[in-house]
Amino acid sequence: VNIRFRHPRNPIIGDKFSSRHGQKGVCSQLWPDIDMPFSGVTGMRPDLIINPHAFPSRMTIAMLLESVAAKGGSLHGKFVDATPFSDAVKGANGKTETESESLVDELGSMLRARGFNYHGVEVLYSGVYGTELTCEIFIGPVYYQRLRHMVSDKYQVRATGQVDQITRQPIKGRKRGGGIRFGEMERDSMLAHGAAYLLHDRLHTCSDYHIADVCSLCGSILTTAIIQPQKRVVREIGGLPPARAPKKVMCHACQTSKGMETVAMPYVFRYLAAELAAMNIKMTIQLSSEALKSSNPIFGGAVGMEVPVEEGVLDS
Incomplete structure (x- = not known):
């Protein structure tokens, strides 16, 4: 007999999300909807704000194209073909013809035709103060998916428990009630901050x-x-055990x-x-x-x- 449970969970800080381009990330803050910034053109509030430093490292350029293409396609009410190297198309006579503009130029023209910025950026206003943000924000619809890595399944805490028989250090494993590894990077961070007492407490007093x-x-x-000293035969006095040498x-x-x-x-x-x-x-x-x-x-x-x-x- 197989029994399955469905437990709905609201996203909390620490849950993992990802786009369809491998741009994964962890939720770091939860803001009320009224405090989120809103667009000065459409009045829409973004559901998700990501750090722009995520793009130079992972180089997910297709995610930027998806945002612009989905924005232009929703304004024109049609699907957008974003196939790579799609500049060369076949004409009516069967011969290969090269279009004058690339995919990026085509998407920018679609946005400009509906009164939006060519590069997909908009001016946003602060939801808390109502003032205009000093920079332009790249905004557009992107399909995001929730991953199964949730903080409610990964949190771990330990006060006392089993230790390894060889090293006498806490065992590893969340299911076994093990400790959290304090590795080389954590050690270097403590050394860089000069936290000598904390480092001594983690790696010595609370370890082995x-x-x-x-x-x-x-x-x-x-x-x-x-x-071991030899036990001396001494009569019990008042029911007390015999004295032992140190x-x-x-x-x-x-x-x-x-x-x-x-x-x-x-x-x-x-x-x-x-x-x-x-x-x-x-x-x-x-x-x-x-x-x-x-x-x-x-x-x-x-x-x-x-x-x-x-x-x-x-x-x-």
């Missing part, structure tokens, strides 16, 4: 925040391990627990160190004096960490 144990003696983050961290390479520091870093940085170690490339971390003095691993360690990576250093 990780507190790693770093050995300040050898600078390794892969040889540290937590030693966890102890040591470095297997140095065979000591001295010089262990906690540093906040992205987890993929630790993953990168593990991948380089698999290729016999050692990465050492040198902690600054501010990081060594800091007792808060969340703020002090993250701010005071210096990571000069020794590239190309091979373990013998």
Whole structure:
């Protein structure tokens, strides 16, 4: 049994539209009809206002011809043949004859015959102030179609959810409740605006925040391990559990627990160190004096960490 639903949707900001020439675009504003500009010749208000910067990039010249041809054809009440390279036509004697004017000249003559501008432009007045706009507007009927890409089907938001088991970053996918990718272009935009705290929040705090144990003696983050203390047999006093010793961290390479520091870093940085170690490339971390003095691993360690990576250093 197949059940189909019809859900009418009014166009909202973010919905996608396109002409028949591939001139696609997204609705950016919704204006009341009374505030739209109106023509001083016909009094008509446009249903759609597009940015003229869309034409140099996509070069949809046929859309301009459609606007002029539809405008002239509606004024004369006839169809317009806009076939490319239609200057050469066959005459009555069967021989090829060349017309004197091109298609653009023919369309311009059709508009001029009905009292309109030759180039299809008109003078519009502001619907808010009623004043004349300081530039001429190219206006005409163009067939537009609504695409199935609607913002109501694409919006995505995430507070907490699943993370990837390898990178510990949020998973991708709207259906899976994943996060929105903060890519290279978004990163470059934040860098260009100098938004360092926002960049740190998006790419570190809200992504794969990780507190790693770093050995300040050898600078390794892969040889540290937590030693689980042995439980001491202590009688319960007042129903309370027995006391446990705090966890102890040591470095297997140095065979000591001295010089262990906690540093906040992205987890993929630790993953990168593990991948380089698999290729016999050692990465050492040198902690600054501010990081060594800091007792808060969340703020002090993250701010005071210096990571000069020794590239190309091979373990013998």
